[in-house]
Amino acid sequence: MEFFSDVRTYLEINHETVLESLVQHIWLALLPVAISFVLALPLGWAVVRYGWLKHPILTLSSVIYTIPSLALFLALPAIIGTSILDPLNVVIALTLYSLALLVRTTADGLASVDQQVVEAATAMGYKPARRWFTVELPLALPVIMAGLRITTVANVSMVTVSALIGIQSLGQLFTRGFQLGFYAPPIVIGLVLSVLLALLADSIIVLVQRLVTPWARVGGAR
Amino acid sequence: MNDGILSFLLDATNWQPGNNDGFVNRTIEHLGYSATALVIAFVVAFPLGLLIGHTNRGAFLAINLGNAGRALPTLGVVMLVLAIVGVGLTPVTVALVVLAIPPILTTTYAGMRAVSGATVDAARGVGMKEWQIVFQVELPNAWPIVFGGLRNAALQVVSTATLAAYVGLGGLGRYLFDGLALRDYPRVVAGAIVLAVLAVVVDLVFSLVQRLVVSPGVDGRASRGPRRGSNAPAALTASEDVPDVADDAPTPGGVGMDKAPRKSL
Amino acid sequence: MIEFDDVTKQYPDGTVAVGNLSLTIPTGAITVFVGPSGCGKTTSLRMINRMIDPTSGTIRIDGKDVTAQDPALLRRSIGYVIQHAGLFPHRTVVDNVATVPVLTGLSRKEARKRAYELLERVGLTTGMADRYPVQLSGGQQQRVGVARALAADPPVMLMDEPFSAVDPVVRDSLQQEFLRLQGELGKTIVMVTHDIDEAIKLGDNVAVFAEGGRLAQLAGPEDLLANPADDFVAGFVGRDRGFRGLSFAASADLPVEPVDTEVEGLRLAVDDAGRPTGWTGHGRALPTEGSWSAGDSLRAVTDLAILSPAGAAVRVDADGRADGLVRHATVAEFVRVRQLERLSGTDG
Incomplete structure (x- = not known):
């Protein structure tokens, strides 16, 4: 197949750039997940604890989620004063999107915890903070982790968009293909690497989830 | 720079309907590309989703398509379609259709499957024919989830239609890519703002349509609002139990791997 | 009269849900199918309105083989009540009740008029007619389920665990009203339950099913308590059967x-x-x-x-x-x- 030899040739010539793009891609995709995960826990807690917060926070989340990523990458510099080519714009935009999704899943997860279990914990003498970290949070994890998986996969895919404004990532393989007159090899390499990265990240989260929530695997639970 | 953005946004010539490069014309172009792709995707994916959801045959297709759709980068898919089909309005539309099919198909399927088995059993038991079960019972109860998919597909298509300008066509993407090429950042940001507003407005329109289409009995409105006839005694007999009215309705189309929204371009 | 004539239901994996069941259900009376879970009682019930088709044997309603009729049309002529009521969440109470009349071609207005009458008949106020099922309690939903089944005035009603999803107090009041209603209507009713006390309380006839879809005994409730056919029935009927038999x-x-x-x-x-x-x-x-x-x-x-x-x-x-x-x-x-x-x- 001529196509595969084209792919091989492209990789032989450009493997250094491709590798650099891959590493940069991983940073840009996963840093926002980590930041938003840390931020989503207190926010999700607040949404469940203080009912009046629920509506404004979830509405704001869904509005943020509605904004096209390219538009947000380009509008952020005007708001926070960064340069238009600064990768920070991408990190901030993706953090906002991730947070928008994770706040909702964290709140859903915490709300899904069986109140009888919480009451049993209280009855046994747990103080609120300890109860939250050792009973409520672990039981909410399956739902929260499901949100984390979606966010991670979405981020890996979304980072590619930043190539349109000249930021280095696997997306540059797509724009490169375009510049070469819709030359397929770099586009396919970009697609394959991006999907593999998403699958790998997803599998790692699933593995971690299995380790931290062993009870969810036994019995009928998902 | 912000003054430049504001003056660009407020410049009356940019809002004249006759101006080819004005916001009105670009928005119409943008909506044109989006609507065409969305309608085609709907015509293909929706009936298929109903069929798979009702019969549960071919479920692997709906599920895998949804998962693959989430992992595949939109930009790469569009570029690949253009590399295969060629450049022009038709290839761009094809690419947008390809993007819009998975969310519509997957959520239509998921919505149909989410309808309670007891409800479908009852529908069959009272003597509905299969098509009556689909359109009179399953679909009305699946709408909240199906609308989640439609809104998601619409957002993706509206976002991605920006790329039409990248390959030389019109639409709001023109402000972004022309502006980047000319280093005219006010133009870029102004375009980004109009695009963002358009996306929010489109989502709002869909949510209004959803409110009109979806029965209050299935989207949680019925348990929240003031009860009609609540002055009347609950029942003639004593000791009737009281309905537990959830403070907040479950969020339809909330999180669940198969129904989660997908974010793209 | 509903007749089961040597009816067997075997699933492709070999499981026999119902084995060679022959049984006659009299017109105008309540016949209760009772037995432990997995005994084929629900399968037997669902074969009457062709929700399940038998592997062999025939079921006749008033002499007519059920398989000779279009399933949907057959079902419109048979009332069907299930556990948790199975109401349509997207339709108001009155439209739920009007479902079958509308399916059979009655105008929506006529169907609603009839639905209002039925709601009162099952003990619900017309003020509830415009609510959605989520706004009702379990007991109220079950009443609506009964009203929906009665809407087309079918001679036969099938009820699958109709009262098992509500608490004991509500269940008792629903059962009392059900008996009152049956006193007025005199339908041919087939009911499935796993609760022997409910079967004895409500049934004119009680069919006790054993595992594997075998009919262990068909008898009036008093007779069942006094003379259980075998150890299985005696065990299923339970303790105190002598004392409970005094009810009759x-x-x-x-x-x-x-x-x-x-x-x-x-x-x-x-x-x-x-x-x-x-x-x-x-x-x-x-x-x-x-x-x-x-x-x-x-x-x-x-x-x-x-x-x-x-x-x-x-x-x-x-x-x-x-x-x-x-x-x-x-x-x-x-x-x-x-x-x-x-x-x-x-x-x-």
Whole structure:
């Protein structure tokens, strides 16, 4: 197949750039997940604890989620004063999107915890903070982790968009293909690497989830 | 720079309907590309989703398509379609259709499957024919989830239609890519703002349509609002139990791997 | 009349859900299918309206083979009530009830008119008609489910665990109303339950199913308690079947003693109208713990005799005036003679 030899040739010539793009891609995709995960826990807690917060926070989340990523990458510099080519714009935009999704899943997860279990914990003498970290949070994890998986996969895919404004990532393989007159090899390499990265990240989260929530695997639970 | 953005946004010539490069014309172009792709995707994916959801045959297709759709980068898919089909309005539309099919198909399927088995059993038991079960019972109860998919597909298509300008066509993407090429950042940001507003407005329109289409009995409105006839005694007999009215309705189309929204371009 | 003629349902994996079932369900009466889970009772019920088709054998309703009819049309002529009611969440209560009339071609207006009547009939106010199912309690939903099944006035009603999803107090009131309704309507009803007490309370006939879809016994409830066909039925019917069987025995022929008889040093006190107020004696006043009247069952009388501090149950007439006393010993002797007669009758 001529196509595969084209792919091989492209990789032989450009493997250094491709590798650099891959590493940069991983940073840009996963840093926002980590930041938003840390931020989503207190926010999700607040949404469940203080009912009046629920509506404004979830509405704001869904509005943020509605904004096209390219538009947000380009509008952020005007708001926070960064340069238009600064990768920070991408990190901030993706953090906002991730947070928008994770706040909702964290709140859903915490709300899904069986109140009888919480009451049993209280009855046994747990103080609120300890109860939250050792009973409520672990039981909410399956739902929260499901949100984390979606966010991670979405981020890996979304980072590619930043190539349109000249930021280095696997997306540059797509724009490169375009510049070469819709030359397929770099586009396919970009697609394959991006999907593999998403699958790998997803599998790692699933593995971690299995380790931290062993009870969810036994019995009928998902 | 912000003054430049504001003056660009407020410049009356940019809002004249006759101006080819004005916001009105670009928005119409943008909506044109989006609507065409969305309608085609709907015509293909929706009936298929109903069929798979009702019969549960071919479920692997709906599920895998949804998962693959989430992992595949939109930009790469569009570029690949253009590399295969060629450049022009038709290839761009094809690419947008390809993007819009998975969310519509997957959520239509998921919505149909989410309808309670007891409800479908009852529908069959009272003597509905299969098509009556689909359109009179399953679909009305699946709408909240199906609308989640439609809104998601619409957002993706509206976002991605920006790329039409990248390959030389019109639409709001023109402000972004022309502006980047000319280093005219006010133009870029102004375009980004109009695009963002358009996306929010489109989502709002869909949510209004959803409110009109979806029965209050299935989207949680019925348990929240003031009860009609609540002055009347609950029942003639004593000791009737009281309905537990959830403070907040479950969020339809909330999180669940198969129904989660997908974010793209 | 519904007839099962050698009906078998076997699944592709070899499981026999129902095995060679032959059974006749009389018109105008309540027949209850009862048995442990997995005994094929629900499968048998669902074969009547072709929700499931049998592997072999035939089911006839009034002589007509059910498989000769279009399933959907057949089902419109048979009421169907399921656990949790299975109401359509997207339709208001009145439109849920109007479902079958609309399916059979009645105008929406006519169908709604009929639905309103039915809602009242099952004990719901018309104020509930415009609510959605989520706004109703479990008990109310189940009433709507019954109204929906009755809407096309079908001669036959199938009910699959209709009262099992509600709490005991609500269940009891639903059961009472169900019996009242059946008294007015006289439908042919087939009901499935796993609760033997419910079966005995509601059924004119009770069909006890054993594992593997075998019919262990078909009998009236009294007969079932008194003469279980085998150990399985005896075990399933459970403890206290002798005592529970007294529910079906009339108290009319019980010999009573005069109201002023002294019993164990106690005497019945009555007010000016002759209504019992309590027992007095040993320098104390004690409560009667209730009274019975001629229509009550032997079980009720026995229970009152046990509760009474004098060991005697007080009978009252229609106006509530005390008109007789029955002691435990009298009830016990009456029951013994009755049982002796019955068992001799069975043997000879």
